[in-house]
Amino acid sequence: MSIFHQTFKIQSAMRPTFQDVTEQVEQVLNGSGVEEGILVVFSQHTTCSVLIQEASDDLDYWGTDFLMQDLVGVFEKIIPTCRTQGQYLHPGPLHIEAARGRDELPAWSLNTDAHLRSVILGRSVTVPVEDGAMVLGDFGRIYFADFDQVRARERLVRVQIIGE
């Protein structure tokens, strides 16, 4: 039994981005030599999620998968994009002060919607590994979602594998 971990980077835009990271995760799995076990894909960013969804073929004008844009549409109804202070309680005055202390622009903290949307979807997925491959069914793909709309950022995708 062994443990293996590796990270890779992706680049998000200033809109909700959903990146299919299945192939990168497969490469990590192949490099680990693990044949049987479990694999965790994890986001250490609290405005991001990892999810398993079908690739739905069609892309919108921004390049976003139709099914993912439908998900954004649902979230927009129940957790509207944060456009101004006072729309949510967060970010409060202490949070803004702390952000200034880190040389962050106050407006960068207007990502309340991203914190709330991403926590509902969850920070990780756990996938069974059998015969050296992830078991994702015929259509399942792993996506790294970044809901933060205030900044384009480089994000870290973390893969942890336990098995033999």
Next chain:
Amino acid sequence: MSIFHQTFKIQSAMRPTFQDVTEQVEQVLNGSGVEEGILVVFSQHTTCSVLIQEASDDLDYWGTDFLMQDLVGVFEKIIPTCRTQGQYLHPGPLHIEAARGRDELPAWSLNTDAHLRSVILGRSVTVPVEDGAMVLGDFGRIYFADFDQVRARERLVRVQIIGE
């Protein structure tokens, strides 16, 4: 330390179905011989979820647990059942073309609501195993949920156990 995996099948209906699979999962655990570790119950279907919930005793006229039907009621408000094309972006023309190539009826792709509801609940649960048993508290049960309303289908429930 050892790894154990097994699958079993369930049959869903043409409405959101929630099947209590706790006993089947317990049988898999007992067969594994694992006394201490973790157990993952996983759906490889992207319109299905696995969840832990209390069994709520009462069933509605369709045989659905009251608490599960309340969950469907919440989803119906925020992610209405997909009844016709154009209600969501998905399924788009490329998706329908791909489905035709697999000899699927176009209407079978009108399961957008199921993809969205299930991804919010998640594809798996991870349960601690102690003294040869899952730790689910006094009332916790494991349910396999199928949100797809366009087809009744046989579904695969996947159990992965790591421990000793």
Next chain:
Amino acid sequence: MSIFHQTFKIQSAMRPTFQDVTEQVEQVLNGSGVEEGILVVFSQHTTCSVLIQEASDDLDYWGTDFLMQDLVGVFEKIIPTCRTQGQYLHPGPLHIEAARGRDELPAWSLNTDAHLRSVILGRSVTVPVEDGAMVLGDFGRIYFADFDQVRARERLVRVQIIGE
């Protein structure tokens, strides 16, 4: 490779409570001696969740983190607090009868909202462990959420670690 588990208790109030349990979990991890692996923080209570979120500095008049209260605000819109029977299907007559058999007050079963909110957030988080520490990024914290508003209760937080 070894398996380690431990529990600790927290006290909830008669309102949605979110307790930062990061330090307690770190103590469990340190006591385990595990340097590389995965760590699961799990709720065996079906009205509670475990989640990873940023600490947002500001607290409301009840002592609730602003970002968590914003989450409650979203849930209040889509899954309103259960105030009376008939608002949801659950709790039904068989459930009330079973509760009476356990010497529970019938009103204690009016926690439908808590069951539904918590299952959407999930019952556990899985966190990678590297170099003897959880990988939570710069701002991530682990919270134990209790959504049950009908009773203040002692709750069990369960930590399971696999690694070496």
